[in-house]
Amino acid sequence: MTTGKIFANWDDNHSRLWSHRPIRLEHTMHKQPAFSMDDLAKLIEHYPREHYSLVKTGAKGSSRVWREGEIGRLRGHQVIEAISRGGLWLNLRNVTAIDRRYRDMIERMFGEIAAKVPGFDAPTHQAGILISSPDAQVYYHADLPGQGLVQIAGRKRVYIYPSTQPFIRPEHLENIALFDVEVDIPYEPWYD
Numbered sequence: 001m002t003t004g005k006i007f008a009n010w011d012d013n014h015s016r017l018w019s020h021r022p023i024r025l026e027h028t029m030h031k032q033p034a035f036s037m038d039d040l041a042k043l044i045e046h047y048p049r050e051h052y053s054l055v056k057t058g059a060k061g062s063s064r065v066w067r068e069g070e071i072g073r074l075r076g077h078q079v080i081e082a083i084s085r086g087g088l089w090l091n092l093r094n095v096t097a098i099d100r101r102y103r104d105m106i107e108r109m110f111g112e113i114a115a116k117v118p119g120f121d122a123p124t125h126q127a128g129i130l131i132s133s134p135d136a137q138v139y140y141h142a143d144l145p146g147q148g149l150v151q152i153a154g155r156k157r158v159y160i161y162p163s164t165q166p167f168i169r170p171e172h173l174e175n176i177a178l179f180d181v182e183v184d185i186p187y188e189p190w191y192d
């Protein structure tokens with residue numbers, strides 16, 4: 001495991017905004033060997049079946065059609081190659097429970113945050129690795145507070161909507177908290 005700081009440009013304003021507003025930070029995690037294509041390919045090859053989701057995504061603008069599939073006997077590099085051609089999305093769920101290297105990174109990250117945000121209490125946490133096609137899209141949804149995205153490679157465009165009505169209603173939040181149905185909230189194109 002390498003040492004050195006994970007957050008490269010943290011300043012006092014980030015400390016003040018933390019947990020109140022979405023914030024964007026530079027980080028160094030992409031330099032970790034565990035995120036090299038070779039290491040990711042190996043991780044994919046040995047990932048327990050019950051802990052990954054391989055999803056065929058719908059084309060942009062299509063209705064919400066997702067089909068789940070299996071990696072089967074493909075080598076890790078072949079899986080990554082297939083994803084690069086489009087229409088796929090691989091979620092290595094709960095990687096922090098499967099592989100120590102990623103848990104160590106997340107723990108170091110929370111350690112740095114705790115040193116910068118007074119009163120920050122490192123939460124019980126879970127993290128997964130998403131490997132998605134250039135054309136992959138995620139549908140309008142809401143996550144409960146406490147989510148983070150660590151972008152490692154490539155580009156991702158994130159749309160953030162107001163956390164008020166009509167974009168989300170109290171009964172949606174209740175459904176998400178109780179039943180985990182975070183993609184089941186109504187979306188209108190004009191929201192964008």
Ligand SMILES: [Fe+2]
Nearest residue numbers: 141142143147
């Ligand atoms: Fe999300």
